[in-house]
Amino acid sequence: MTAMHRMTLAELVGGLSAGDFSSSELTRHFLDRIAAHDAQLNSFITVTEEAAMAAARKADEARAAGNAGPLAGIPLAQKDIFNTKGVRTSCGSRMLDNYIAPYDARVIEGFNDAGAVMLGKTNMDEFAMGSSNETSWYGAVKNPWDTERVPGGSSGGSAAAVAARLAPAATGTDTGGSIRQPAALCGITGLKPTYGRVSRWGMIAFASSLDQAGPMAPSAEDCALLLQAMAGFDERDSTCMNEPVDDYSAGLTQPIDGLKIGLPKEYFTEGLDSAVEARVREALKHYESLGAELVEITLPNSHLSAPAYYVVAPAECSSNLSRFDGVRFGHRCDNPKDLEDMYCRSRGEGFGDEVKRRILVGAYALSAGYYDAYYLKAQQIRRLISNDFAEAFKQVDVIMGPTTPTPAFRLGEKADDPISMYLSDIYTIAVNLAGLPGMSVPVGTVDDLPVGLHIVGNYWSEARLLNIAHRLQMDTDWHKQIPEAFA
Amino acid sequence: MSLDAEQVAKIAWLARIEIDSDAIPEYARNLSSILDFVEQMDAVDTSGIEPMAHPQDVPQRLRDDVVTESNQRETFLKIAPATENGLFLVPRVIE
Structure with a gap:
């Protein structure tokens, strides 16, 4: 039998139902791997060993009794941004280091209902603000392909743990690329769904009009299984949409001949590493051989995505993070001399530099006299960017390009330069502004570092995106590669 | 757009975040470079463009005006930094 960690999620589901191994054995195997290897990666903030083994036993009993859920006994890692009842939910911040969540996020409820087992909570950039996982209060995560490099962020712990x-x-969350960018840099598959597809209830908010949770796994087939447990209407998130949920696994193998793939000319230009471009072009050629047609398109306002994003996201973050005041939960400074002192010092001590920077930018952009010049202007640009996509989707079915301009960069390389860090999400940000679904799929390596293909679809086209990604993965094995030190 | 130390200190106060005075010049530098970066937006004429607040252009959903929350006072007080007599405790506000 293949070692359990080398199997895909679909194979593990099959193995459990065939009785090849139990969930207790499977969960033990992954807990042992975390114990053996995570010191090198720092991908977990909290490992919930006891609860995991108890959940695994429960899943084994449910299976024996014939009422196993679709993911019964499957161990998963949850990004530490999701509230998990009775378990510390830190969001990568000192502010929440002592916070034991009193309830489960909707995404966690979905996985519990499906019978999945939580291994623990993964490391992340503080409050999901970062592209390298270096802003975490719990220390940087290392890329398993080269531990001197970043795994990407903000869902860097999830990406490294899966890789x-x-x-x-x-699971991951994606506000400007936080699922797709780390998936690309770690050589796994990640999907950011349409805004409103997955409930944000219980997911700690960063920028509410952009945040969306999604799956991160070796393959598109695996992502389909996870998304099934995550997607769906939820009253408790007022922006969650009541749209029918597709069967994400049913159409995976459908042929894609006649598929029109749009290539934005703005994405294949200066700033893109030529070796990354070569890997992306090879994947595009493969799609042509499957009967797809490549069409050059234009997204004329794409250069404005990052500037608009770095107004909208900080503005919403400054508003959302005002809830952390040291009164009801989270960090409170010692010996406050009055209420104002308590607010200022609790927040000054609880937040790290990047979070403070973004709160300050947001507070400035929203302050009296500046609102029109910054926030309103950014929202108008957001409309232009969204209109560009709407025009493009009149001509093509999906849009493809690189997920990131370069492979994983070195730890510390961009840590002191916020703007250069922001530009590592240059291709992913526009998708959040428009609220569209997007995926990153591994399509090869440059100097042994993974490269991701970015696939963007129209609203609610997750099933189609998964199908398109799966067709590529039927013929390639980039998604099956495991770094040698962890094989 | 360039922010000086005094402006940064004022914004930090508005956001109720204490920042060491030593660190303020670096914040001023970083915030100024971020504001310069976003000013690329100024090159675009957006007059008459409807601002987009949310990706789905749908009206806000309404619900029936009924109680949906249960009383979880004990649960929430348990994770608070300081409580007294079933209330959240903060430094004295009124002398």
Whole structure:
């Protein structure tokens, strides 16, 4: 039998139902891998060993009794941004280091209902603000392909854990690329769904009009299984949409001949590493051989995505993070001399530099006299960017390009330069502004570092995106590669 | 757009975040470079463009005006930094 960590999620589901192994054995295997390897990666903030083994036993009993859920007994890692009842939910911040969540996020409820087992909570950039996982209060995460490099962020712990197979799959959240960019840099598959597809209830808010949770796993087939447990209407998130949920696994193998793939000319230009471009072009050629047609398109306002994003996201963050005041939960400074002192010092001590920077930018952009010049202007640009996509989707079915301009960069390389860090999400940000679904799929390596293909679809086209990604993965094995140190 | 130390200190106060005075010059530098970066937006004429607040252009959903929350006072007080007599405790506000 293949070692359990080298199996795909679909294979693990099959193995459990065939009785090849139990969930207790499977969960033990991954807990042992975390214990053996995570010191090198720092991908977990909290490992919930006891609760995981108890959940695994429960899943084994449910299976024996014939009422196993679709993911019964499957161990998963959850990004530490999701509230998990009775378990510390830190969001990568000192502010929440002592916060034991009193309830489960909707995404966690979905996985519990499906019978999944939580291995623990993964490391992340503080409050999901970062592209390298270096802003975490719990220290940087290392890329399993080269531990001197970043795994990407903000869902860097989830990406690294899955790439090193310390978990079969994980969840992430994506506000400007935080699922797709780390998926690309770690050589796994990640999907950011349409805004409103997955409930944000219980997911700690960063920028509410952009945040969306999604699956991170080796393959598109795996992501389909996870998304099924995550997607759906939820009253408790007022922006969650009541749209029918597709069967994400049913159409995976459908032929894609006649598929029109749009290539934005703005994405294949200066700033893009030529070796990354070469890998992306090879994947596009493969799609042509499957009967797809490549069409050059234009997204004329794409250069404005990052500037608009770095107004909208900080503005919403400054508003959302005002809830952390040291009164009801989270960090409170010692010996406050009065209420104002308590607010200022609790927040000054609880937040790290990047979070403070973004709160300050947001507070400035929203302050009296500046609102029109910054926030309103950014929202108008957001409309232009969204209109560009709407025009493009009149001509093509999906849009493809690189997920990131370069492979994983070195730890510390961009840590002191916010703007250069922001530009590592240059291709992913526009998708959040428009609220569209997007995926990153591994399509090869440059100097042994993974490269991701970015696939963007129209609203609610997750099933189609998964189908398109799966067709590529039927013929390639980039998604099956595991870094040698973790094989 | 360039922010000086005094402006940064004022914004930090508005956001109720204490920042060491030593660190303020670096914040001023970083915030100024971020504001310069976003000013690329100024090159675009957006007059008459409807601002987009949310990706889905749908009206806000309404619900029936009924109680949906249960009383979880004990649960929430348990995770608070300081409580007294079933209330959240903060430094004295009124002398």
